[in-house]
Amino acid sequence: MSNIYTANPANIKKAAEIIRSGHLVAFPTETVYGLGANVYDAKAVASIFAAKERPSFNPLISHIAEIDFLSEYVETDSRAIELARHFWPGPFTMVLKRKEHTSSIDLACAGLPTATVRMPNHPVALNLIRSSGVPIVAPSANRSQTISPTTAQHVADSLGNRVDMILDGGPCSVGVESTIVDVTGKNVVLLRAGGIALEDIEAFLNEKVLVSHGEADRPSSPGQMLKHYAPKHRFQINVLHPEKGVFYIGFGNQQNTDLNLSPCGDLKEAAANLFAYMRIADEMSGDKGIAIAPIPEQGLGLAINDRIRRASYEK
Ligand code: TXA
Numbered sequence: 001m002s003n004i005y006t007a008n009p010a011n012i013k014k015a016a017e018i019i020r021s022g023h024l025v026a027f028p029t030e031t032v033y034g035l036g037a038n039v040y041d042a043k044a045v046a047s048i049f050a051a052k053e054r055p056s057f058n059p060l061i062s063h064i065a066e067i068d069f070l071s072e073y074v075e076t077d078s079r080a081i082e083l084a085r086h087f088w089p090g091p092f093t094m095v096l097k098r099k100e101h102t103s104s105i106d107l108a109c110a111g112l113p114t115a116t117v118r119m120p121n122h123p124v125a126l127n128l129i130r131s132s133g134v135p136i137v138a139p140s141a142n143r144s145q146t147i148s149p150t151t152a153q154h155v156a157d158s159l160g161n162r163v164d165m166i167l168d169g170g171p172c173s174v175g176v177e178s179t180i181v182d183v184t185g186k187n188v189v190l191l192r193a194g195g196i197a198l199e200d201i202e203a204f205l206n207e208k209v210l211v212s213h214g215e216a217d218r219p220s221s222p223g224q225m226l227k228h229y230a231p232k233h234r235f236q237i238n239v240l241h242p243e244k245g246v247f248y249i250g251f252g253n254q255q256n257t258d259l260n261l262s263p264c265g266d267l268k269e270a271a272a273n274l275f276a277y278m279r280i281a282d283e284m285s286g287d288k289g290i291a292i293a294p295i296p297e298q299g300l301g302l303a304i305n306d307r308i309r310r311a312s313y314e315k
């Protein structure tokens with residue numbers, strides 16, 4: 001039997017009870033679907049790692065619904081509050097020094113002295129957090145090292161009955177994960193390109209944001225394990241003229257593509273389609289694998305290029 005439920009008020013209420021009772025709910029956000037648990041329940045947090053087969057040294061993002069809560073949970077300063085006011089709710093995540101040191105939060109934060117917080121811009125997510133009455137810790141709702149889910153069905157395909165309930169709020173509008181910045185130091189540092197463009201953060205701060213390239217297999221340089229978003233087939237990037245037999249994902253004004261991320265060359269549209277098209281390509285492609293057109297390295301193109309570079313990584 002399917003565990004997908006339409007995200008109506010009655011089902012959101014049911015989902016909040018499931019969260020409060022220490023179980024897992026997958027829910028839509030504007031970026032990707034999240035696999036949520038009560039941040040104050042260590043057993044529930046542990047079951048996220050088990051369901052995803054995720055190494056427990058890889059910390060999780062806490063999702064909140066009120067900015068005021070931020071200063072209870074983490075150390076804030078005026079810059080963090082201003083960033084939150086400007087970019088929340090939205091695909092923007094901040095790494096801050098944490099205040100709480102309970103066992104469940106230690107586990108969620110993988111023992112790091114920092115916590116990662118965001119307020120998602122999705123009515124279902126916000127409603128679920130408010131009805132649960134606790135911050136909801138949530139990674140993307142997929143098995144570790146596979147493509148993030150942008151529909152409820154993607155979650156079901158990846159996690160099946162490892163999740164107690166999947167709230168279906170339709171396809172995610174942004175389609176790539178949130179931008180993560182570390183705001184614990186003097187300079188703001190970009191840890192993961194995502195749904196808010198780097199240029200927008202720099203324009204708001206009126207200063208340069210440093211870009212961390214992380215280390216391939218160290219958790220403190222987040223999400224940035226090289227083998228991530230791994231399709232089953234060979235995946236080539238920056239290809240303008242694909243070989244015959246390759247499943248080709250185009251971008252912009254191109255003929256003879258199997259799929260086109262955005263025929264009019266809109267990077268937002270391309271980001272929203274990216275993960276679903278990677279899944280389709282993986283289903284449809286044969287031995288020759290998949291190739292994808294060059295994507296401009298600006299705006300949401302940074303996040304798109306980051307994800308497809310990882311998908312193309314061969315060890
Ligand atoms: O858009 C998103 O951010 C989605 C939705 C569900 O909110 N969530 C998401 O979570 O992408 P996840 O777990 O798949 O990716 C979060 C990344 C991980 O790569 C993790 O290493 C990093 O954030 N991270 C979490 N806490 C951190 C911390 N304290 N310091 C550094 N990196 C951290």
Ligand code: MG
Pocket residue numbers: 139140148
């Ligand atoms: Mg993920």
